[in-house]
Amino acid sequence: MSPSRFGSTRSLDVVGIGNAIVDVLVQTDDAFLTTHDLNKGAMALVDEEQAQRLYSASGAGMETSGGSAANTLAGLAQLGSKAGFIGRVRDDQLGTIFSHDIRAVGTRFETPAATEGPSTARCLILVTPDAQRTMCTYLGASVQLEPEDLDLSMVREAKVLYLEGYLWDSPAAKRAFIAAAETCRQGGGQVALSLSDGFCVDRHRDSFLELVNGHVDVLFANEDEITSLYGTDDFEAALAQVKGCCQVAALTRSEQGSVVLSGDQRWDIPAYSLGTLVDTTGAGDLYAGGFLHGYTQDLPLETCGNIGSICAGQVVTQLGPRSQVSLSELVQKHLS
Template identity: 35%
Template sequence: MPSNTITGIGSALVDVLINETDEFLHKLNKEKGGMTYVTSAEQQDIISASSQIPVIVPGGAACNTILGVGNLGGTARFIGARGEDEYGDIFEDKVWECQVEPVLSYFDTPTGKVLSIVTPDAQRSMFTDLGASSLLDPADVTSQMFSDTTIALVEGYLLFNRELMMAAVKAAKAAGALVALDLASFEVVNASQDILPDLVKEYVDILIANEDEAKAYTGESDETAALEKLSVNVTYAVLKVGSRGSYIWHNNTVTRIEPVKGNAPVDTTGAGDLWAAGFLYGIANGLSIEKSGRLGSMCGYEVCQVMGAQIPEQVWEKIRATIEEQTPSK
């Protein structure tokens, strides 16, 4: 039988989350919703300037997705680098807890952290110190790491480390995996215009973007036009449009996925990552486009009901139960 393993490669990070006002964010001269690289000291300055108590949870875009796959009951693996410190222990313990196989390199450098400022509209703006997560050596990324992998999820933020990005996609392809790329942030796309089209054409099978990322990548604000350009040279193209749901292109057919209706979001941290978890789980396990998209929408909704990207186990139980209820046959 073919494997249905989903392997992710990306930054092993710990999320530090703070609820704050728009004014607080404005004082930091930070554009809402994006990601900025900072030093550990700069992170601490921001934390000190806030009167709020931070919430600390494991994070990292690809890791969030892969932990979601594990929590859904899928076969999953995560490749990354951590520090030999308490934060690194917290991170690795969580990976095992979610039934995910960790393939981690260890360094003396502290484990990377993402400080997320969550404003009253539930949007998060990220300040990232990659720490040890940036030290993964491209030469150490081999096709063996992607053995028995159906889908290899490559974190979009690796575009800031182009040697590692190329090593990852080449190793995944050599292993025979489909390569999924989540564009991660409009700032990532804007900084990578010189490499992205060729990278997608040569290596990417599944391209995932939200509205801002799609506009940066395609130059199109119109959803139909953006999705059409996203679909060029790939097998699956995904355009997520927030509270309005998502669109999935495959075999010249567009499937619209309705959003899950319910409570207002508490925090959108991990919304796209967990959407990808549900969708990729579905594709890897032979579910239809519509069923895979619905599962993604459900995971994306539920993670917005909590602070951080870790859905509580009792909610995962509910989601796992609906997989059988909503998808009685493949």
């Protein structure tokens, strides 16, 4: 095993900050997207009235606690990492569902539920027969997260603080994000960022470029997100620009696998086809979870990429972002 990437022993491997969202997964068709003027494969922010209207018009759904960072933390916990999550829910039915689900997978979650204000966030995920997912997100209580809500003692105990780019859509959450990152790095921890969504990158390109250049240790992005960040259609051109901006960049390319960069080194990681493609929800989140599990255990970066690829390869064979089989057993099977 390589020397530790982290200077001192910490009680938590990864603490994530993100939008605490209950996912409502619905299988639908392209006609529904067209009727409601939805951009296939993208995430759109909606208000509570729009969220209710779309929910009423869609078919029966499956409810599960979700949100990008929360999905990553759930994957980490399944793999055996010590994980914690910080995010805001309301004291309502969906808030109870979220809190129960994330704790049930072994993730530490202690942020108090809000007793007033908007209801718990929800995301209607419309899955078409080609396994693409189109998301309509009502952020609700999740955007009420403030710096004073942060359990900085948890952040100080983390080897890695994992942040989702979606937080940048809320000024209050953005302030919490920055405060936590500063605390983590002051204590010798590392900061990981997921760019979250190509349209999210479009909205906040300058801020993300500033973050990536010197404030983030580990960057996660898919091909659309990294090319959007650098304003190019050429993946290799984007790679050349991100190279050296952070310690590690892990960039996913769907069926083409992923590329991991660190300094002058590059590893091309294969995709793992573990069954019929059903739903791509959570693929990037589970890739990040698998990668960070290996990373915080000081495994080689190529191994980290393979663990991420295995986890992503599993979650796309089912409906929903939380693996229904043991990820640790799956990783052991494919890497032994």
